[in-house]
Amino acid sequence: MTRRVAERSWRAATASCEPAWTTKIQYPRGSFGMATENSRLILTRRPEPGRLADCFDFQRSRLEEPGPGEVLLQTLWISVEPYMVLAASGALAARPREARTRMQSLMVRYAAGVEIGEAMPGPAVCRVIKSRHPGFGEGEIVTSYSGWQSLALDDGSLLRKIPAGPVPLPAFLGVLGIPGLTGYAGMKVIGAPRGDDMVVVSAAMGAVGAVAADVARQAGAPTVGITSTERKRLQMVEELGFTFGADRKAEDFSDQLKQACPRGVDVYFENVGGMVWWTVFPLLRAFARIPVSGTLTNYMPGAGEGERDRVPELMKQVVPRRLRIQGFAVFDYPELEDEFTEVIGDRIASGAFTYVEDRYEGLGSTPQALQDIVDGKTSGKVVIHLAD
Amino acid sequence: MTRRVAERSWRAATASCEPAWTTKIQYPRGSFGMATENSRLILTRRPEPGRLADCFDFQRSRLEEPGPGEVLLQTLWISVEPYMVLAASGALAARPREARTRMQSLMVRYAAGVEIGEAMPGPAVCRVIKSRHPGFGEGEIVTSYSGWQSLALDDGSLLRKIPAGPVPLPAFLGVLGIPGLTGYAGMKVIGAPRGDDMVVVSAAMGAVGAVAADVARQAGAPTVGITSTERKRLQMVEELGFTFGADRKAEDFSDQLKQACPRGVDVYFENVGGMVWWTVFPLLRAFARIPVSGTLTNYMPGAGEGERDRVPELMKQVVPRRLRIQGFAVFDYPELEDEFTEVIGDRIASGAFTYVEDRYEGLGSTPQALQDIVDGKTSGKVVIHLAD
Numbered sequence: 001m002t003r004r005v006a007e008r009s010w011r012a013a014t015a016s017c018e019p020a021w022t023t024k025i026q027y028p029r030g031s032f033g034m035a036t037e038n039s040r041l042i043l044t045r046r047p048e049p050g051r052l053a054d055c056f057d058f059q060r061s062r063l064e065e066p067g068p069g070e071v072l073l074q075t076l077w078i079s080v081e082p083y084m085v086l087a088a089s090g091a092l093a094a095r096p097r098e099a100r101t102r103m104q105s106l107m108v109r110y111a112a113g114v115e116i117g118e119a120m121p122g123p124a125v126c127r128v129i130k131s132r133h134p135g136f137g138e139g140e141i142v143t144s145y146s147g148w149q150s151l152a153l154d155d156g157s158l159l160r161k162i163p164a165g166p167v168p169l170p171a172f173l174g175v176l177g178i179p180g181l182t183g184y185a186g187m188k189v190i191g192a193p194r195g196d197d198m199v200v201v202s203a204a205m206g207a208v209g210a211v212a213a214d215v216a217r218q219a220g221a222p223t224v225g226i227t228s229t230e231r232k233r234l235q236m237v238e239e240l241g242f243t244f245g246a247d248r249k250a251e252d253f254s255d256q257l258k259q260a261c262p263r264g265v266d267v268y269f270e271n272v273g274g275m276v277w278w279t280v281f282p283l284l285r286a287f288a289r290i291p292v293s294g295t296l297t298n299y300m301p302g303a304g305e306g307e308r309d310r311v312p313e314l315m316k317q318v319v320p321r322r323l324r325i326q327g328f329a330v331f332d333y334p335e336l337e338d339e340f341t342e343v344i345g346d347r348i349a350s351g352a353f354t355y356v357e358d359r360y361e362g363l364g365s366t367p368q369a370l371q372d373i374v375d376g377k378t379s380g381k382v383v384i385h386l387a388d
Numbered sequence: 389m390t391r392r393v394a395e396r397s398w399r400a401a402t403a404s405c406e407p408a409w410t411t412k413i414q415y416p417r418g419s420f421g422m423a424t425e426n427s428r429l430i431l432t433r434r435p436e437p438g439r440l441a442d443c444f445d446f447q448r449s450r451l452e453e454p455g456p457g458e459v460l461l462q463t464l465w466i467s468v469e470p471y472m473v474l475a476a477s478g479a480l481a482a483r484p485r486e487a488r489t490r491m492q493s494l495m496v497r498y499a500a501g502v503e504i505g506e507a508m509p510g511p512a513v514c515r516v517i518k519s520r521h522p523g524f525g526e527g528e529i530v531t532s533y534s535g536w537q538s539l540a541l542d543d544g545s546l547l548r549k550i551p552a553g554p555v556p557l558p559a560f561l562g563v564l565g566i567p568g569l570t571g572y573a574g575m576k577v578i579g580a581p582r583g584d585d586m587v588v589v590s591a592a593m594g595a596v597g598a599v600a601a602d603v604a605r606q607a608g609a610p611t612v613g614i615t616s617t618e619r620k621r622l623q624m625v626e627e628l629g630f631t632f633g634a635d636r637k638a639e640d641f642s643d644q645l646k647q648a649c650p651r652g653v654d655v656y657f658e659n660v661g662g663m664v665w666w667t668v669f670p671l672l673r674a675f676a677r678i679p680v681s682g683t684l685t686n687y688m689p690g691a692g693e694g695e696r697d698r699v700p701e702l703m704k705q706v707v708p709r710r711l712r713i714q715g716f717a718v719f720d721y722p723e724l725e726d727e728f729t730e731v732i733g734d735r736i737a738s739g740a741f742t743y744v745e746d747r748y749e750g751l752g753s754t755p756q757a758l759q760d761i762v763d764g765k766t767s768g769k770v771v772i773h774l775a776d
Contacts, residue, residue, distance in 0.1 A: 309693075
């Protein structure tokens with residue numbers, strides 16, 4: 001795999017529908033010849049911690065022409081997401097389940113993980129370049145689950161058309177995609193903030209957290225975002241509309257949170273786990289709601305080792321403070337998808353909701369982008385640009 | 389404090405509105421002279437584990453005549469409840485809070501604990517023997533929060549009249565009292581079982597668990613009760629209407645549960661914590677609801693010591709299984725009280741719902757009754773008979 005040292009360029013938002021802040025990392029564009037010559041990044045071995053980028057390699061192949069009911073897709077943007085660490089490490093078990101809706105099918109695909117020798121599956125934005133499917137015409141832009149490759153043959157069952165509009169395409173992988181819907185559903189249904197509730201969102205600049213925070217903002221609730229540098233903390237307040245920011249790596253993180261939430265926390269959108277969880281925990285007020293969309297730190301090998309058991313500490317507070325800790329998955333809320341697309345799409349288009357995107361360039365940059373997520377080096381939603 | 393060795397007598401239900409099974413422990417009746425000579429059990433020191441019965445002593449005093457707006461109560465039945473261990477040990481902090489309703493006032497009293505030299509407060513069934521309160525007439529029977537004493541002067545704010553009917557009075561301290569409403573509200577609002585949901589109830593013969601299980605039964609859900617002896621396990625199924633029973637002290641407890649719930653558990657009413665929690669935990673299905681009304685094992689000193697931290701294990705499952713873990717307190721559901729009294733009262737009167745009561749005799753038996761609860765020696769709701 002060829003890779004060049006990354007060049008980062010930070011810039012502020014220029015147009016209202018552009019993300020507030022974009023990290024660009026330059027990689028050589030994948031060069032491939034005919035439209036049916038496919039480049040894929042396949043998993044060559046299960047990763048050890050910190051070595052993700054070495055576990056993938058290019059594989060080129062020639063695709064068949066699409067058969068009846070199939071389309072040929074050209075990948076424009078690829079999504080890189082934290083759960084892919086689990087998929088690559090083999091932690092997701094490929095248990096086939098019944099799926100009747102597009103959302104259920106997506107869930108099955110997410111949960112299936114990836115085997116050695118396979119291309120990493122995952123969300124992408126693609127252009128239909130050949131179609132023998134009655135539902136999709138050539139030139140249409142769709143979201144797919146075609147993963148880390150430059151082309152894909154697809155039966156259309158997981159595709160969703162992207163309407164023409166002012167919103168940039170990669171947003172449909174982040175704040176307007178599955179991660180955004182995750183934040184939307186969790187905050188709306190479980191967090192359910194009311195006017196003067198104090199809301200705290202972890203990983204608040206990622207697509208999940210950014211949309212969760214925007215739902216709270218729309219409800220009029222003061223919202224604290226947790227991020228991982230002082231610069232990002234300031235940016236959250238000055239550019240992204242958060243009421244307060246807190247830097248989880250700062251020595252006075254706990255004090256920052258206490259100052260931001262003097263009366264305590266009514267909704268904590270839990271996206272992280274570990275130390276952040278335990279810092280927010282003492283601040284939770286009576287009847288606090290805690291939507292849990294994932295707790296990456298708890299999935300790491302060795303989590304919980306050499307510590308005292310803190311479950312009693314947790315459960316002891318659940319009753320007197322009437323805490324509601326509720327896990328959820330985006331796939332449980334297909335009925336919210338249209339509403340979400342409209343509400344958040346309008347908010348982005350009107351400039352009411354700005355967000356952060358980290359754009360990497362070229363298929364070859366994808367494994368490093370995933371490593372950067374694990375290392376906490378990224379800022380917002382991570383997307384890979386392949387073609388226009 | 390005088391105390392005689394207990395005599396237990398087991399008997400099956402004879403009348404439809406009698407509890408299915410009653411433990412009677414004989415103690416000398418408290419003897420007191422005039423109607424204004426009060427006997428109280430006061431806390432003489434904070435208990436160490438296992439020595440509760442030695443921490444209380446009798447105190448006799450003469451009460452004043454009721455003033456304007458007051459009533460003089462004669463105690464007929466006293467409730468003994470697990471939270472009183474916390475109250476006696478000083479773990480409940482006396483923090484005054486605003487209370488606008490009777491329920492809120494009750495909550496404040498529950499949370500206030502008890503100081504050395506004070507009589508243990510708590511629910512009781514009393515007869516109004518003198519009244520200068522416009523709302524209560526002499527001879528009326530009420531529930532109060534007058535605690536471990538034979539008489540009480542009361543301003544009426546926490547009293548609730550008991551309607552005449554076929555249900556025995558001590559039921560209003562258990563299955564028709566605050567514990568029953570706890571089970572009712574938690575199962576109804578948070579557990580919310582539907583027809584073929586598999587429901588598991590811990591401490592299932594206590595008043596909280598018994599009513600929680602009856603709500604599930606009324607919804608048509610198969611219900612497993614967890615108890616602590618083989619005899620009680622059989623009784624739950626043969627006399628009390630449980631679909632299955634499981635004995636948490638049995639060596640094959642885990643297998644008993646698995647056999648009772650081959651498809652897993654949809655609702656777990658959590659009343660205990662500790663080992664029972666971790667045995668049920670692997671069986672929880674997707675979208676399982678876990679109403680938590682208290683977890684006594686987690687309140688014990690030293691809980692969690694010398695163990696690995698199991699919070700990661702817990703939180704790791706919250707998302708993929710979409711668990712809803714929700715603490716609650718009965719005081720949050722005043723609007724359910726009338727419905728609860730009617731529904732469960734009718735169920736008891738018609739014989740559709742039978743329950744277990746442990747009756748102790750005499751004020752002096754109260755501390756030992758509390759110790760018996762802690763030691764797991766009681767079966768059902770624990771009440772003390774003082775007078776008819």
